Amino acid sequence: xxxxxxxxxxxxxxxxxxxSGVGKTTVATGLMAALRRCxxxxxxxxxxxxxxxxxxxxxxxxxxSRNLDIWMSGSDAxxxxxxxxxxxxxxxxxxxxxxxxxGAGDGTPSxxxxxxxxxxxxxxxxxxxxxxxQSVAALVHGFATxxxxxRVAGLVLNRVGSxxxxxxxRDALAPSGIPVLGVLMRDERLVWRDRHLGLIPVAExxxxxxASIDVLAELIAARCxxxxxxxxxxxxxxxxxxxxxxxxxxxxxPVRIAVAAGPAFSxxxxxxxxxxxxxxxxxxxxxxxxxxxxxxxxxxxVAGGGFPEVYAAELSANTALLAxxxxxxxxxxxxxxxxxxxxWLCDQLDGMPMAGVxxxxxxxxQRLTLGYRTATSTTATPLGTAGLVLRGHEFHYxxxxxxxxxxxxxxxxxxxxxxxxxxxxxxSYLHTHLGARPDVxxxxxxxxTALRLPYAS
Numbered sequence: 001x002x003x004x005x006x007x008x009x010x011x012x013x014x015x016x017x018x019x020s021g022v023g024k025t026t027v028a029t030g031l032m033a034a035l036r037r038c039x040x041x042x043x044x045x046x047x048x049x050x051x052x053x054x055x056x057x058x059x060x061x062x063x064x065s066r067n068l069d070i071w072m073s074g075s076d077a078x079x080x081x082x083x084x085x086x087x088x089x090x091x092x093x094x095x096x097x098x099x100x101x102x103g104a105g106d107g108t109p110s111x112x113x114x115x116x117x118x119x120x121x122x123x124x125x126x127x128x129x130x131x132x133x134q135s136v137a138a139l140v141h142g143f144a145t146x147x148x149x150x151r152v153a154g155l156v157l158n159r160v161g162s163x164x165x166x167x168x169x170r171d172a173l174a175p176s177g178i179p180v181l182g183v184l185m186r187d188e189r190l191v192w193r194d195r196h197l198g199l200i201p202v203a204e205x206x207x208x209x210x211a212s213i214d215v216l217a218e219l220i221a222a223r224c225x226x227x228x229x230x231x232x233x234x235x236x237x238x239x240x241x242x243x244x245x246x247x248x249x250x251x252x253x254p255v256r257i258a259v260a261a262g263p264a265f266s267x268x269x270x271x272x273x274x275x276x277x278x279x280x281x282x283x284x285x286x287x288x289x290x291x292x293x294x295x296x297x298x299x300x301x302v303a304g305g306g307f308p309e310v311y312a313a314e315l316s317a318n319t320a321l322l323a324x325x326x327x328x329x330x331x332x333x334x335x336x337x338x339x340x341x342x343x344w345l346c347d348q349l350d351g352m353p354m355a356g357v358x359x360x361x362x363x364x365x366q367r368l369t370l371g372y373r374t375a376t377s378t379t380a381t382p383l384g385t386a387g388l389v390l391r392g393h394e395f396h397y398x399x400x401x402x403x404x405x406x407x408x409x410x411x412x413x414x415x416x417x418x419x420x421x422x423x424x425x426x427x428s429y430l431h432t433h434l435g436a437r438p439d440v441x442x443x444x445x446x447x448x449t450a451l452r453l454p455y456a457s
Contacts, residue, residue, distance in 0.1 A: 008240050009079065010043065010086040011233040013153075014116045014123045016096035018143060022128040023158040025053050026190050027182070027276055028095035030216030031224065033060035035091060037217055038226055043089035045082055047112045048097030049372075049393040049431060051267035051305065054061055055202030057095065060213050064270040068094065069433055070118070071103070071110040071372050072391045076242075077436035078118050081271065083241030091233050100125065100143055106412050110231070113150045121236050122153035124181060124229070129169055130159035137172040144178060156182040156224065157388050158190075181232070182224030189215050202266065244271075244435065245323035246278040247442040252449040253280030257300035258276070264288030264315060265340055267305030275434040275441035276302070281448070288344060292320040300334040300382075301325070303341025305431060308349065309364050309398065315344060316352035329425065330356045334382050334448045337427040342420075345427050346400060358420045358427050360400040370395050373430060375407040375419075381426040382447035383440050390440070392430035404428070423447075 015031065036042045044057035044065035049072065057065035066085035068078050086092035096112030097103075100123065103110030116123050125143055129136055134159075144152040155178055166183050173180060184190060198203035202209050220226075257276065261270070265288060273283055284295040285304075289311055293303065308315055316322075322387050327334050329345070333355075343349050345357040350364055376389045390407075405429055406419030419428030424447070434441050 007082050007083045007087060008238060009119060009236070010089050010092050011230070012082070012086065012092040012094065012119060012121045012236045013229070013387070014094045014096055014112060014119070014121045016100040016112045016116070016123050017098070017126045018128065018139060021053055023184070023190065024124050024126045025056065025095060026216060027126045027156050027158065027184070027220070028093060029053075029056045029060050029213060030220035031229065032057055032093050033213050033217035033302050034220040034224070034226055035093070035230065036061055037221065040088045040091045040230065043086035043091065043092040045094045046097070047094060049395070049433070050097065051342060052202070053095055055266065056209060056213065059206070059210050060217075061204060062105070066271065067269055067433060068115050069110075070114055070422050071108060072393065072433045073436040075109060075118060077244070078115060079239070080242045080244040081435050082119055084244055084271075091230060094119070094121065094228045101146065104412065105186040106372075110372075111149055116151075117149050119236070119402050120239055122151050122232050124154040124156060124232070125152050125156055126156045128159055129157045129165070130161070130186070133168050134172045136169055137176060140173060140176055140178060144176065152178060154179055154181040154229070156180075156184065157281075158184045159186050160184065161186060177417040179228070181228055182220070184219065184223050187219065189219060213358040245438045247277060247438040247445070249278070249280040250442065250446050250449055253445070254282040255280055256298045257281045257299060257302055257445075257448060258294045258297065258298040259283050259285050260288050260303040260341060260344070261285035262289055263306075264308045264311040265304055265306040267340065268302070268339055269433050272432075272434045272441070275438055276445060278438075278446035279441045283447050288321060289314040289318060292318070293324045294321070294328060299451040300444065301329065301336070303335070303337040305339035305341065308340045308343050312352050314347050316349070316354060322353070322355045324353045325356055326357055329355070332424045332451060334444070334451055335425040335427065335446060336382060338431050339394075340427050342400070342427045342429060343398060357425070360402055360404065360420065362398050362400045366397070367393070368397055369429070371411050371413065374410040375428075377407055377421075378405060379421065380423045381406070381421045382424060382444045383426055384443045390430065390432050392432040392438075394429045394431070401443045431439055
C-alpha cells in the first residue's frame with residue numbers, strides 16, 4: 001500500500017455539547033466561519049458518521065470537512081485523519097457528536113470525549129442555559145470532572161434570556177475556574193436548520209445555508225471571544241500524526257467511475273473518494289435527477305446516500321437515465337450503492353418506478369433505523385471476497401421488501417440481514433468509511449478494471 005506522507009496536528013479544539021439539540025452545530029459552524037473571517041486558515045472535522053454537519057462546515061471554511069469516527073475507522077486512524085482535515089490550516093475545529101460522552105453505547109471508544117483524548121485537544125462545552133440559573137454550575141462541574149483525561153477548558157452559554165440572566169450564570173460558574181468564552185442570547189437567527197428530518201442538506205439549498213452561516217459568523221464574532229478561543233486551541237500540545245493508509249494505483253488504470261451527485265445524492269465521505277482516486281479511479285460526477293445517461297465509457301458506478309425520497313418524482317421521471325443504468329448494471333457494470341443509492345436502484349420508491357436493478361420495493365416510513373453495524377458479506381462482491389467484514393453505520397427512515405441477505409448484520413440491539421449483491425454489485429443501507437480500509441477501495445477499482453462492456457477496451 002502507498003502511505004500518505006505523515007504530518008502533525010495544528011492548533012485544535014473540540015466543540016462539544018451537553019446533549020443533542022444544545023446548539024453545538026450552530027456554535028461550531030459559526031465559530032469556524034468567524035475564525036476564518038479573522039484571517040485564520042481553519043480546518044474542520046466532525047466526530048461520528050454524520051454527513052450533513054460536515055457539509056455546513058465545508059461552506060464555513062471553504063474546504064472539505066472530515067469525519068473522525070473511532071468505531072468505524074479504529075483509534076489508530078483518527079489522528080492521521082484529523083491531520084488530513086487540518087492540512088494547511090493553522091487551526092482545526094472539531095464538532096462533536098450528541099453529548100460529550102455519548103457514543104455507540106457498546107463499551108467501545110466512540111464518543112466526542114474519546115476523540116478529544118486521542119487528539120489531546122481542549123474542549124469547549126456548549127451549554128443550553130435556557131431556564132437554568134445556579135444549577136448550571138452542577139451541570140458543568142459534572143461534565144468537567146467525570147473523566148480527568150478530558151479537558152473541558154471553556155464554555156459557550158446558549159439561549160440565554162437576558163443580560164441579567166447572563167450575570168446570574170457567570171456568577172454561578174465563576175468558582176469552577178472554567179472561562180465563559182461566549183454567550184448567545186435567544187435569537188431566531190440561530191434557528192437555521194429545520195426543513196427535512198430537522199436538517200437541511202447543503203446540496204439542496206446551498207445559497208440559503210451560506211447566507212445563514214454568514215449571519216452565524218457575525219453573531220459568534222459579536223458574542224464570543226475569538227482571540228481567547230484561538231489561544232485556547234494553541235494550548236493543544238504539538239503532536240505528530242503519522243499517516244493515512246492509501247491504496248496503490250491498480251494495474252490497468254485509470255478507471256472511469258461515475259459518482260452520483262447533485263441534490264439527491266450528497267452523502268459520500270471525501271476520504272472514500274480520495275481512496276478510490278488513489279487506487280486509480282477517475283471519478284466523474286453526474287446528477288441522477290437531470291442527466292440523461294451515465295458518463296461515457298464508465299467501468300464503475302458509485303451511488304452514495306442522500307435524500308432521494310425528496311426527489312423521487314424527478315428521479316422517476318428521468319426514464320432515459322434509469323433505462324441506461326438498468327441496461328449497464330444488468331450487463332455487469334461494477335456498482336456500489338449505499339442507502340439512498342439502494343433506493344434509487346430498487347424497482348420502485350413509494351410506488352414510483354426506479355432503476356429496477358435491485359428487485360425490491362422501497363417505502364418511506366415514520367420509523368428511524370439507526371446505529372453502528374458489523375456487516376459480514378455472505379458472497380463475493382466488488383468490495384471483497386465472501387466473509388469480508390465491514391464496520392458501518394445505518395440511518396434511514398425507509399424499508400425494502402424484501403430486505404435482502406447480502407450482509408449478516410450485528411449491532412447493539414441484535415442481529416439480522418439485509419442488502420443485495422453479487423460479484424459485480426453491492427447495494428445496501430450500510431455507510432462505510434474507508435479511512436482505515438484501503439483494501440476495500442483497492443478491491444472495488446480492481447473489479448472495475450476487469451469490466452468488459454461493449455464500449456470498454
